[in-house]
Amino acid sequence: MTQDRAQHTAPVLAVEGLTLWLAGENRISGLSFNINAGERVCLLGASGSGKSLTAKAITGTAPARADLRGSIRVNGLEVCGKPPVSRCSYSRVATVFQDSSTALNPLMTIGKQLRLALPVASVQELLAMLDAVGLGDIAQLMARYPAELSGGQRQRLCLALAMQSSSSLLLADEPTTALDVLTQHQVLQVMQTAYSASPTRALLFITHDIAVAAQLCERALVMENGVLVESAPMAQLLRHPQHPYSRQLVHAARQADASHQNHAALRGVTV
Ligand SMILES: Nc1ncnc2c1ncn2[C@@H]1O[C@H](COP(=O)(O)OP(=O)(O)OP(=O)(O)O)[C@@H](O)[C@H]1O
Numbered sequence: 001m002t003q004d005r006a007q008h009t010a011p012v013l014a015v016e017g018l019t020l021w022l023a024g025e026n027r028i029s030g031l032s033f034n035i036n037a038g039e040r041v042c043l044l045g046a047s048g049s050g051k052s053l054t055a056k057a058i059t060g061t062a063p064a065r066a067d068l069r070g071s072i073r074v075n076g077l078e079v080c081g082k083p084p085v086s087r088c089s090y091s092r093v094a095t096v097f098q099d100s101s102t103a104l105n106p107l108m109t110i111g112k113q114l115r116l117a118l119p120v121a122s123v124q125e126l127l128a129m130l131d132a133v134g135l136g137d138i139a140q141l142m143a144r145y146p147a148e149l150s151g152g153q154r155q156r157l158c159l160a161l162a163m164q165s166s167s168s169l170l171l172a173d174e175p176t177t178a179l180d181v182l183t184q185h186q187v188l189q190v191m192q193t194a195y196s197a198s199p200t201r202a203l204l205f206i207t208h209d210i211a212v213a214a215q216l217c218e219r220a221l222v223m224e225n226g227v228l229v230e231s232a233p234m235a236q237l238l239r240h241p242q243h244p245y246s247r248q249l250v251h252a253a254r255q256a257d258a259s260h261q262n263h264a265a266l267r268g269v270t271v
C-alpha cells in the first residue's frame with residue numbers, strides 16, 4: 001500500500017502500547033485505542049489518572065525527561081516522541097491545553113498575534129467562531145493582552161483557534177472547566193455542531209466530568225492510574241458501566257443530576 005493510501009484508510013489517531021515513565025514512576029501503562037474520522041471520543045478519569053500526560057504524549061509536548069514507549073500514529077504517521085515542530089501538516093494535532101495561560105504570547109495583544117498567525121480569510125472565520133462561543137465584543141478582545149482576559153475567555157479563544165485549524169484531529173483537554181454552566185452549554189453546542197457535521201474531523205475530549213462528555217461524545221475511554229480500564233459507546237457506558245471506577249463515575253453523575261433536579265424543583269423550575 002502506498003503511504004498516501006495508508007494515510008487515507010488509517011484511523012485519525014492510533015495509540016498502541018503507550019507507556020510513559022516520569023521521575024522513576026510509571027504514569028501511563030500499555031495504553032491502546034483508536035479514533036476514526038468523524039468520531040467524538042472522550043477520555044475520562046480521576047484527577048492524576050494520566051489524561052493530560054496522554055494528551056502531551058500525543059501532541060509531542062510531554063516533559064523532555066519522560067521515557068515514552070509504544071506507538072502513536074496520527075493519520076498513519078508515527079509521531080511518538082517527536083516534537084510538534086518536526087511533524088508534517090498531515091500529522092499535526094490541533095490542541096487546547098488544560099492550562100490556557102501558557103498558550104498565548106503574553107507580550108502581544110490578542111489582535112496582533114492573530115493577525116501574525118492567520119491569513120485575513122481565516123481571521124474572518126475566526127471572528128464568526130468567537131461570536132459563536134460568546135466572545136462577542138471583538139474590538140475590545142483584540143485590544144487586550146492575554147493576562148487581561150478571564151480564564152474562561154482565554155479558554156474559549158484557544159478553543160476557537162484550535163477548532164478553526166484545518167487539522168483532522170482536535171485534542172481538547174478540559175476546555176470548558178473555567179466556564180459557567182450556560183456558557184459551557186453554548187460552547188459544547190458549537191463543538192457538537194462543528195464535529196458532528198464533519199465526516200473527516202475527529203475529536204478527543206478530555207474531562208473528568210461524564211455529564212459534560214455525554215453531551216458531546218459518542219464513545220468513551222476510561223482511565224484509572226495510567227491504565228485504560230474501559231472503552232465503550234457512551235450510551236452503553238451510561239447504562240451498563242463495567243469497571244468499578246466507571247460505575248462510580250456514572251453513579252456520581254446520576255446523584256448530581258438528581259440533586260440538580262431537586263434544587264430546580266425547590267425553585268419551581270422544570271428541568
Ligand atoms: N511534569 C511532571 N513531572 C512529574 N510528574 C508529573 C508531571 N506531570 C504530571 N505528573 C504526574 O503524573 C500523573 C498524571 O498527571 P496528569 O496531569 O496526566 O493527570 P490528569 O489525569 O490530567 O489529572 P487532572 O484531571 O487533575 O488534570 C500525576 O500523578 C501527576 O502528578
Ligand SMILES: [Mg+2]
Pocket residue numbers: 051052053098173
Ligand atoms: Mg489534566
